[in-house]
Amino acid sequence: MFSVTFAIIIPFIIAALVPFIYRRFKLLHIGWFVMLVPITLFLMLARLIPSVASGKTYIHTYNWIPSLNINFTTYLDGLSMILGLLITGVGSLVILYSIYYLSTKESLQHFYCYLLLFMGAMLGVVFSDNLMVLYVFWELTSVSSFLLIAFWNHRKASRLGAQKAMLITVSGGIAMLVGFIMLHTMSDTFSIREIIANVGDLTEHALFIPTMILVLLGAFTKSAQFPFHIWLPDAMEAPTPVSAYLHSATMVKAGIYLVARFTPVFGGDQLWFWVVSGVGMITLFWGSFNAVRQTDLKALLAYSTISQLGLIMSLLGLGSIALQYGYSEESIIYTQATFAALFHLINHSTFKGALFMVVGILDHELGTRDIRRLGGLMTFMPFTFTVGVIGSLSMAGLPLFNGFLSKEMFFAATVQIMNADVFSLQSLGIIFPIIAWIASVFTFVYCMIIIFKTFLGPVQPEKLDKPLHEAPVGMLISPIILSVFVVGIFFFPNLLGGYILKPSMESIYPTFGDPANLTPSIHAWHGIKPELLMTIGVVLVGALLYRLLKKWKPVYGLLSSRYTLNAYYNNFLSFAESKSTNVTNKYMTGLLRDYLVYIYLFFILTVGGFFFYSGAFSISFSMDVRIRAYEVILVGVMAVAAVAMLFSKSRMTATLLNGVLGYSIAIFFVIFRAPDLALTQLVVESITTALFLLAFSHLPDWKKERVPSKTKITNAVISVGTGAVVVLVALAVLNYDRFETISAFFENAYELAGGANIVNAILGDFRGFDTMLEVVVLFIAGLGVYTMIKLRAKKGDENIENK
Amino acid sequence: METLIILLIGILVAVATYLILSRNIIRVILGTAVLSHAVHLLILTLGGLKTGNVPLLTEADAPYTDALPQALILTAIVISFAVTAFILVLAYRAYQDNGTDDLDALRGTNDE
Numbered sequence: 024m025f026s027v028t029f030a031i032i033i034p035f036i037i038a039a040l041v042p043f044i045y046r047r048f049k050l051l052h053i054g055w056f057v058m059l060v061p062i063t064l065f066l067m068l069a070r071l072i073p074s075v076a077s078g079k080t081y082i083h084t085y086n087w088i089p090s091l092n093i094n095f096t097t098y099l100d101g102l103s104m105i106l107g108l109l110i111t112g113v114g115s116l117v118i119l120y121s122i123y124y125l126s127t128k129e130s131l132q133h134f135y136c137y138l139l140l141f142m143g144a145m146l147g148v149v150f151s152d153n154l155m156v157l158y159v160f161w162e163l164t165s166v167s168s169f170l171l172i173a174f175w176n177h178r179k180a181s182r183l184g185a186q187k188a189m190l191i192t193v194s195g196g197i198a199m200l201v202g203f204i205m206l207h208t209m210s211d212t213f214s215i216r217e218i219i220a221n222v223g224d225l226t227e228h229a230l231f232i233p234t235m236i237l238v239l240l241g242a243f244t245k246s247a248q249f250p251f252h253i254w255l256p257d258a259m260e261a262p263t264p265v266s267a268y269l270h271s272a273t274m275v276k277a278g279i280y281l282v283a284r285f286t287p288v289f290g291g292d293q294l295w296f297w298v299v300s301g302v303g304m305i306t307l308f309w310g311s312f313n314a315v316r317q318t319d320l321k322a323l324l325a326y327s328t329i330s331q332l333g334l335i336m337s338l339l340g341l342g343s344i345a346l347q348y349g350y351s352e353e354s355i356i357y358t359q360a361t362f363a364a365l366f367h368l369i370n371h372s373t374f375k376g377a378l379f380m381v382v383g384i385l386d387h388e389l390g391t392r393d394i395r396r397l398g399g400l401m402t403f404m405p406f407t408f409t410v411g412v413i414g415s416l417s418m419a420g421l422p423l424f425n426g427f428l429s430k431e432m433f434f435a436a437t438v439q440i441m442n443a444d445v446f447s448l449q450s451l452g453i454i455f456p457i458i459a460w461i462a463s464v465f466t467f468v469y470c471m472i473i474i475f476k477t478f479l480g481p482v483q484p485e486k487l488d489k490p491l492h493e494a495p496v497g498m499l500i501s502p503i504i505l506s507v508f509v510v511g512i513f514f515f516p517n518l519l520g521g522y523i524l525k526p527s528m529e530s531i532y533p534t535f536g537d538p539a540n541l542t543p544s545i546h547a548w549h550g551i552k553p554e555l556l557m558t559i560g561v562v563l564v565g566a567l568l569y570r571l572l573k574k575w576k577p578v579y580g581l582l583s584s585r586y587t588l589n590a591y592y593n594n595f596l597s598f599a600e601s602k603s604t605n606v607t608n609k610y611m612t613g614l615l616r617d618y619l620v621y622i623y624l625f626f627i628l629t630v631g632g633f634f635f636y637s638g639a640f641s642i643s644f645s646m647d648v649r650i651r652a653y654e655v656i657l658v659g660v661m662a663v664a665a666v667a668m669l670f671s672k673s674r675m676t677a678t679l680l681n682g683v684l685g686y687s688i689a690i691f692f693v694i695f696r697a698p699d700l701a702l703t704q705l706v707v708e709s710i711t712t713a714l715f716l717l718a719f720s721h722l723p724d725w726k727k728e729r730v731p732s733k734t735k736i737t738n739a740v741i742s743v744g745t746g747a748v749v750v751l752v753a754l755a756v757l758n759y760d761r762f763e764t765i766s767a768f769f770e771n772a773y774e775l776a777g778g779a780n781i782v783n784a785i786l787g788d789f790r791g792f793d794t795m796l797e798v799v800v801l802f803i804a805g806l807g808v809y810t811m812i813k814l815r816a817k818k819g820d821e822n823i824e825n826k
Numbered sequence: 827m828e829t830l831i832i833l834l835i836g837i838l839v840a841v842a843t844y845l846i847l848s849r850n851i852i853r854v855i856l857g858t859a860v861l862s863h864a865v866h867l868l869i870l871t872l873g874g875l876k877t878g879n880v881p882l883l884t885e886a887d888a889p890y891t892d893a894l895p896q897a898l899i900l901t902a903i904v905i906s907f908a909v910t911a912f913i914l915v916l917a918y919r920a921y922q923d924n925g926t927d928d929l930d931a932l933r934g935t936n937d938e
Contacts, residue, residue: 612933613933614929614930614933615854615929615933616847616848616849616929616930619846619847620847623843623847642829644829648827648828648875648876649827650827650830654827654830655830658830658831658834661834661837661838662834662837665837665838665841665860666837666841668841668845668856668860669841669844669845674852677852677853677856678856681856681859681860684838684860684863685859685863688863688866688867691831691867691870692870694876695870695875695876695891696876696878696879696880696881696891697870697880697891697896697899698880698882699896699900700866700870700896700899700900700903703900703903703904704866704903707903707904707907710907711859711907711910711911714910714911714914715856715914718852718914718915718917718918719852721918721921721922722852722917722918722921722927723921723927725850725852726850730848730849738843738844738847738848739844741843741847742839742840742841742843742844742847743840745839745840745843746836746837746838746839746840746843747836747840749835749836749839749864749868750832750833750835750836753832753835753836753868753871753872754829754832756872757828757832757871757872764892765894766873766892766893766894769893769894770881770883770888770890770893772883773883779882779883779884779885780881780882780883781881781882781883781890781893782881782893782896782897782900785893785894785897786897786900786901790897793901794901797901797904797905800905800908801904801905801908804908804909804911804912805908807912807915808911808912808915811915811916811918811919812915812918812919
């Protein structure tokens with residue numbers, strides 16, 4: 024029986040094996056072997072499509088940390104099925120493509136190891152039911168994305184892009200983690216299914232809104248929503264297969280997935296509706312607006328991806344309004360937005376994946392992806408051209424391609440939302456179709472740029488480093504397969520709707536009953552409706568704007584580069600770096616004394632402070648035994664010897680005073696009925712004193728310390744404070760009698776260990792391991808002493824440490 | 827008695843701390859030696875003083891004093907001896923190689 028858990032773990036196992044296999048088989052490109060993984064997983068998942076379509080879900084739990092409600096629960100339903108198929112399906116195609124894209128001279132074992140790591144993590148995100156497990160995989164996708172963006176790590180732009188992506192997505196991830204913990208506080212479970220089942224108890228909770236915002240922060244950073252989108256264009260420094268896979272088809276969809284997954288929890292709330300659809304709309308517009316100005320095709324596609332992600336996000340926001348109404352004949356119409364979101368999610372992966380691969384081909388075969396150097400490639404690269412046109416026209420939302428269907432549904436949803444009578448939509452609802460339409464016009468313009476500036480127009484061979492030629496067949500297979508999907512979905516959309524989209528509607532609207540009611544029949548032609556008129560308007564105005572591009576392009580010059588989000592990000596980064604360097608240099612002085620001062624201050628403040636606030640200080644003399652006169656004398660001797668050490672002028676005096684302390688303690692051991700201690704102490708103290716004296720013959724005399732009196736006073740205050748805290752804590756502990764002493768156990772030493780001396784029995788038997796390791800410590804210290812005396816750099820050798 | 831010993835421990839700790847905060851490496855090592863004396867006394871005192879006979883089963887009758895702190899201290903004495911010996915040699919080598927026993931002068935370079 025196929026378990027989904029298996030699907031998550033396999034990529035990780037293979038990722039671990041890749042370096043070894045790579046070393047063994049040099050002849051064949053390792054990608055062929057790696058490609059088997061997503062293909063296998065895709066087929067395994069695809070076999071489950073019919074049963075998932077009929078409403079079956081698969082759940083499997085491994086108990087991991089049950090005491091904390093953290094279990095490794097995998098859950099396969101309609102929604103995770105969509106993402107799972109995308110991850111494995113697009114993954115297979117991308118790996119096939121990468122085999123031809125990356126030559127064997129690159130460090131392929133790293134590349135495929137990271138790629139598999141990502142694949143496993145991404146499958147983990149979509150199949151995990153437990154929030155904590157989901158979070159771990161979520162961050163793992165950020166980490167593997169970081170590694171893949173920085174794959175060509177000799178390039179500074181790659182490293183900076185990777186850092187930016189990492190910083191933004193991980194910060195969002197941490198916000199999301201806090202949100203998850205709040206969810207646990209509210210619902211007492213980490214299971215998403217259980218949270219959804221008991222969602223009624225959550226909405227009134229005080230943490231409901233903060234939780235929502237935090238979870239959305241995670242989703243928005245991951246899915247490159249405005250204003251966090253700035254990492255995605257920089258992430259394009261990654262090799263193109265990575266951009267096609269992570270940064271357009273899968274990882275950036277994780278945020279979309281999260282929003283869709285949490286729609287049953289938060290959907291129906293006014294804030295959720297406005298934030299998700301509002302941010303989505305802004306992102307949609309801003310991405311498409313900025314895409315037009317790009318001259319690098321990959322950057323153009325990056326902004327276009329941002330824009331399309333915004334489109335899907337806003338659709339999810341629009342669709343969440345249905346939960347406000349609850350299930351009824353009238354509210355079904357609003358769920359169509361969500362349906363369109365999922366539909367477009369799939370469509371976008373197909374056409375954008377194909378487009379990225381096309382751009383990769385241009386980059387790989389011609390050495391550039393700058394549209395100012397390209398042009399007229401149609402005749403030289405007919406297959407690449409065909410795929411590029413199919414992808415672009417689908418993205419522009421023109422008929423014969425799947426983008427048209429989902430774009431029409433998107434327009435329909437924005438028009439429909441004006442009819443809603445909640446969330447003050449009667450007055451504000453009009454902005455949705457307007458923004459959607461404007462953004463679509465820009466989308467149309469940049470799609471035309473891709474087609475006309477790259478493939479049509481004059482050829483500029485003099486600006487290219489390599490001769491014009493068609494790409495190798497291997498590189499064309501994947502984009503052609505994707506473009507077949509682009510066209511195929513247009514003609515048979517309801518196949519997708521019935522098998523893939525229907526069950527996921529049930530995941531998002533669990534309370535709405537039979538998902539068949541929520542699954543519309545998708546038609547390319549549905550009469551003269553507002554959405555069709557909007558599409559015609561987009562084509563007309565878009566074509567006009569494209570013709571007049573030179574006239575209005577100076578508009579972009581108005582945006583000062585000093586006030587862009589990127590500038591803010593860079594300023595913030597350099598500010599934080601310089602500040603933290605300053606602060607660190609302030610306290611990391613390299614002086615032993617300073618570090619010790621921190622330790623002592625920390626001790627005084629936390630330990631003393633804790634005892635003070637918890638009222639644990641207690642002083643009582645009731646437990647004391649009677650004092651004898653000679654004991655007082657001994658204490659006096661020790662106190663005087665100790666204080667005298669501070670004022671001793673020579674190191675000899677100080678060492679002898681230390682000896683006085685040691686021998687006095689030995690006498691105390693005798694008084695306190697500890698003969699073993701007394702013996703050991705006497706021996707050790709003698710050797711220690713001898714050692715000190717031995718060391719002195721090699722060390723310089725004590726010079727008078729030239730220390731400012733301010734430092735001396737600080738030192739004295741800290742010393743007295745430390746002593747005082749120790750005294751107070753010791754007195755408090757002395758009077759603490761809540762626990763029975765465990766020493767009675769050791770008094771059976773003779774029966775248990777066959778020893779009459781209890782101390783010896785403890786050392787040699789009860790805690791024998793401890794003593795053994797103590798011997799090891801002594802041995803290591805001895806080795807250290809020996810080495811340091813004997814080992815020295817040979818004459819003429821360079822000093823190794825300063826190298 | 828216990829209170830008196832604890833006060834003594836306080837004095838020892840304060841002295842040790844002051845020595846450790848010094849700039850001279852020998853004073854720092856002496857400080858650690860004094861600190862370990864103080865801790866040994868502390869462990870013994872907190873176990874209760876003179877609560878019974880010597881913990882030798884064949885030599886004396888019950889009640890015995892608490893043997894567990896004694897075992898711990900025995901370990902601690904030996905370990906602190908090892909550490910003292912080690913840092914003494916470290917100080918010796920540091921002086922040999924760098925020509926100073928002043929910790930301020932021994933600090934690492936700023937531009938690592």
